[in-house]
Amino acid sequence: MSNKTIPLTDALRAYLLDVSLRETDVQRRLREETARLPESTMQIAPEQGQFMALLVRLMRAEKALEVGVFTGYSALTVALALPPTGQIVACDISEAYTAVARRYWEEAGVAHKIDLRIGPAVETLDYLLEHGHARTFDFAFIDADKPSYDAYYERALQLLRPGGLMALDNTLRGGRVIDERAQDDSTRAIRALNEKLHADDRIDLSLVPIADGLTLALKR
Numbered sequence: 001m002s003n004k005t006i007p008l009t010d011a012l013r014a015y016l017l018d019v020s021l022r023e024t025d026v027q028r029r030l031r032e033e034t035a036r037l038p039e040s041t042m043q044i045a046p047e048q049g050q051f052m053a054l055l056v057r058l059m060r061a062e063k064a065l066e067v068g069v070f071t072g073y074s075a076l077t078v079a080l081a082l083p084p085t086g087q088i089v090a091c092d093i094s095e096a097y098t099a100v101a102r103r104y105w106e107e108a109g110v111a112h113k114i115d116l117r118i119g120p121a122v123e124t125l126d127y128l129l130e131h132g133h134a135r136t137f138d139f140a141f142i143d144a145d146k147p148s149y150d151a152y153y154e155r156a157l158q159l160l161r162p163g164g165l166m167a168l169d170n171t172l173r174g175g176r177v178i179d180e181r182a183q184d185d186s187t188r189a190i191r192a193l194n195e196k197l198h199a200d201d202r203i204d205l206s207l208v209p210i211a212d213g214l215t216l217a218l219k220r
Ligand code: SAM
Pocket: 042, 043, 044, 067, 068, 069, 070, 071, 072, 073, 074, 075, 091, 092, 093, 094, 097, 119, 120, 121, 122, 143, 144, 145, 148
């Protein structure tokens, strides 16, 4: 028994996956292909994907935003949880990574739900804001370059409807948030954003210790 979050050993995580992970064949194969890349750890954990999919279903989201697509696992997982008429605007700068993503989205039959925008995500979000998409998104997932998280947060918050949910990834930074020697731009940006969100009365907040830390910000 514990009244605090217990440390998740590798063995306990393996058990958790054993008794709860539900993935389609396409999701599993995308994970296996991505695992062969040197940057494979950029992909979200599958149990985190399943959690986000559950949130998307719980709130009956129809319109989603993703910042940071990589090989497409999180977008695939959210797309599978959206209704047939659902849409994700997915932002990335890499044609190479997202070429992998497109293959699996096609295979899973969700490509028509995913509007991939290649380019710096701040520009894409500003474009959406200038073209009538403010307050129209139900769900947003932020998982790209950490120094820009605050810029993504501010823009995504405007794009969400009241009651819309933002999930921000890697907010524990592998534990580096509490290591004073870690002064890289990414860790400093995440620390500053964590502190800002704590005091931000525009949102309800929970920092969920799943995977590398997933902050949930519910727009008031
Ligand atoms: N959510 C993905 C998944 O589940 O596999 C992982 C995303 S990965 C951590 C971060 C992605 O952000 C990379 O694919 C990278 O190309 C993209 N990225 C980096 N800087 C960006 C920028 N300025 N605008 C848009 N995407 C960017």
